[in-house]
Amino acid sequence: MAILKFAPEALSNLFKPPVTTAYPAKPAEYPERSRGHIEIEIDDCISCGLCARACPCGTISVDRSAGTWTIDRYDCIACGFCVVKCPKKCLTMVPGYQTPGGKKSSVTYQKSPEVMAAEAKKREEAAAKAAAAKAAAAKE
Amino acid sequence: MGKRSVIPYGPQHPVLPEPIHLDLVIEDERVMEAIPSIGFIHRGLESLVEKRDFNQMTYVVERTCGICSFGHGMGYCETMERIFDVEIPDRAKFLRTIWFELSRMHSHLLWLGLLADGFGFENLFYQCWRIREKVLDLQEMTCGGRVIFSVNTIGGVLKDMTSEHMQIILKTMDEIEQELKTIQKTFFEDYTVLSRLKGVGIMPKEKINELGCVGPFARASGVAVDMRKLGYAAYPMIDFEPVVSEDCDSYARCYVRLMEIYQSIDIIRQAIAKIPSETDLVTPVKGNPNGEAFVRLEQPRGEAFYYAKASGKPNLERMRVRTPTFANIAGLCEMLKNTELSDVGLLIITIDPCISCTER
Ligand code: SF4
Numbered sequence: 001m002a003i004l005k006f007a008p009e010a011l012s013n014l015f016k017p018p019v020t021t022a023y024p025a026k027p028a029e030y031p032e033r034s035r036g037h038i039e040i041e042i043d044d045c046i047s048c049g050l051c052a053r054a055c056p057c058g059t060i061s062v063d064r065s066a067g068t069w070t071i072d073r074y075d076c077i078a079c080g081f082c083v084v085k086c087p088k089k090c091l092t093m094v095p096g097y098q099t100p101g102g103k104k105s106s107v108t109y110q111k112s113p114e115v116m117a118a119e120a121k122k123r124e125e126a127a128a129k130a131a132a133a134k135a136a137a138a139k140e
Numbered sequence: 141m142g143k144r145s146v147i148p149y150g151p152q153h154p155v156l157p158e159p160i161h162l163d164l165v166i167e168d169e170r171v172m173e174a175i176p177s178i179g180f181i182h183r184g185l186e187s188l189v190e191k192r193d194f195n196q197m198t199y200v201v202e203r204t205c206g207i208c209s210f211g212h213g214m215g216y217c218e219t220m221e222r223i224f225d226v227e228i229p230d231r232a233k234f235l236r237t238i239w240f241e242l243s244r245m246h247s248h249l250l251w252l253g254l255l256a257d258g259f260g261f262e263n264l265f266y267q268c269w270r271i272r273e274k275v276l277d278l279q280e281m282t283c284g285g286r287v288i289f290s291v292n293t294i295g296g297v298l299k300d301m302t303s304e305h306m307q308i309i310l311k312t313m314d315e316i317e318q319e320l321k322t323i324q325k326t327f328f329e330d331y332t333v334l335s336r337l338k339g340v341g342i343m344p345k346e347k348i349n350e351l352g353c354v355g356p357f358a359r360a361s362g363v364a365v366d367m368r369k370l371g372y373a374a375y376p377m378i379d380f381e382p383v384v385s386e387d388c389d390s391y392a393r394c395y396v397r398l399m400e401i402y403q404s405i406d407i408i409r410q411a412i413a414k415i416p417s418e419t420d421l422v423t424p425v426k427g428n429p430n431g432e433a434f435v436r437l438e439q440p441r442g443e444a445f446y447y448a449k450a451s452g453k454p455n456l457e458r459m460r461v462r463t464p465t466f467a468n469i470a471g472l473c474e475m476l477k478n479t480e481l482s483d484v485g486l487l488i489i490t491i492d493p494c495i496s497c498t499e500r
Pocket residue numbers: 038054055056057058059060071075076077078079080081082083
């Protein structure tokens with residue numbers, strides 16, 4: 001039976017630098033695919049709410065009339081299912097973890113006034129079109 | 141006959157990675173009987189099917205356990221694929237195989253570390269975990285998560301591996317193989333290690349069969365059960381034989397798991413060599429599931445069983461996971477009979493208990 005089989009290995013480790021990163025003195029590096037947190041390109045969002053319905057944790061809420069998209073980052077498990085489900089591809093998963101905090105809080109993204117105005121105009125046009133079609137149908 | 145007394149062991153105990161409680165009936169220093177009680181970390185994941193739809197359940201099931209997370213996600217997806225009766229693309233099968241073997245490697249390396257910690261060899265423990273870190277880096281590089289993969293979806297996988305990724309994996313496999321050889325000597329030959337493992341916790345083959353033990357625990361007693369041989373994912377296209385030992389003791393369990401890391405390295409190399417180049421990674425499924433199915437997988441700790449029953453609604457009617465540790469607890473209590481009290485901690489570790497899985 002052999003004794004001290006590990007001694008050479010253990011001794012050589014005394015002279016090697018540590019394998020761990022000296023965080024936070026040195027910044028942590030994440031690979032490109034790292035599932036850190038969700039980012040949204042809010043002006044591309046059509047407020048369809050599919051992401052909110054897909055999320056297994058009920059993290060996202062969407063308000064169409066106010067043009068907002070809200071996420072509670074402390075509830076998010078970074079599964080990426082909302083990214084898969086979004087029809088406009090305006091959600092992306094990017095590196096960088098949520099920093100810890102003492103209290104839960106959510107982040108709200110607001111669409112820009114221009115986009116809101118354009119959307120409102122589109123809605124009005126659509127409503128006018130529908131009304132015209134209805135009137136035409138009533139005439140016939 | 142000496143005086144009998146009962147020692148409560150766990151749920152909080154320095155040697156236990158997860159909470160399990162055993163009542164040890166001892167006579168002098170010998171354990172006569174071990175009575176387990178579990179239920180400290182039940183989270184009710186199975187009953188979540190009432191609240192989450194079948195797609196969302198993929199992510200819930202995956203979080204059953206942090207170590208065998210990939211297998212759980214894959215087991216659930218395979219079950220749903222059977223209900224939908226779809227065949228996933230070949231490349232997705234190979235990708236699942238590679239990821240599954242990576243997760244087996246990191247699980248076994250974690251276990252080797254815990255074993256070393258169990259017999260008080262801190263230095264060896266750190267070396268095992270240092271090697272494991274390389275596997276975790278590969279997982280993070282390819283899926284974005286260190287332990288939770290989130291790449292499985294019903295009908296295939298969500299992410300592909302580029303050829304650079306595969307080159308890095310192959311290179312890392314070579315490095316890990318080299319480093320394993322250095323620690324292998326210590327596990328297999330060192331006097332202190334052998335004196336703690338050899339002939340301790342004998343579990344005869346008949347008992348394994350009688351109690352239905354699974355995984356490396358069973359293979360270390362000469363029962364060649366390996367669910368990978370059932371042929372899910374790309375395993376039918378890969379050449380491998382279950383690692384078996386006839387020694388039946390703790391040393392054999394260490395041997396089987398260490399050799400399985402080499403086997404995983406080999407499987408990953410074969411899979412990368414044979415992987416077809418397709419662009420399709422998902423076979424889309426339509427509508428809601430209807431019917432029932434079950435799947436058996438070889439998790440790092442042994443055979444896991446997944447069952448799902450659907451009735452044409454988004455929410456499943458029933459979902460069930462039976463994990464390997466659940467099958468092995470009966471074997472653990474049998475094995476603990478007539479052992480020294482001081483060996484109990486180490487022996488619990490040798491079945492590689494994963495209590496979070498067991499209690500779901
Ligand atoms: S990543 Fe997952 S948990 Fe987070 S918001 Fe998207 S769907 Fe919800």
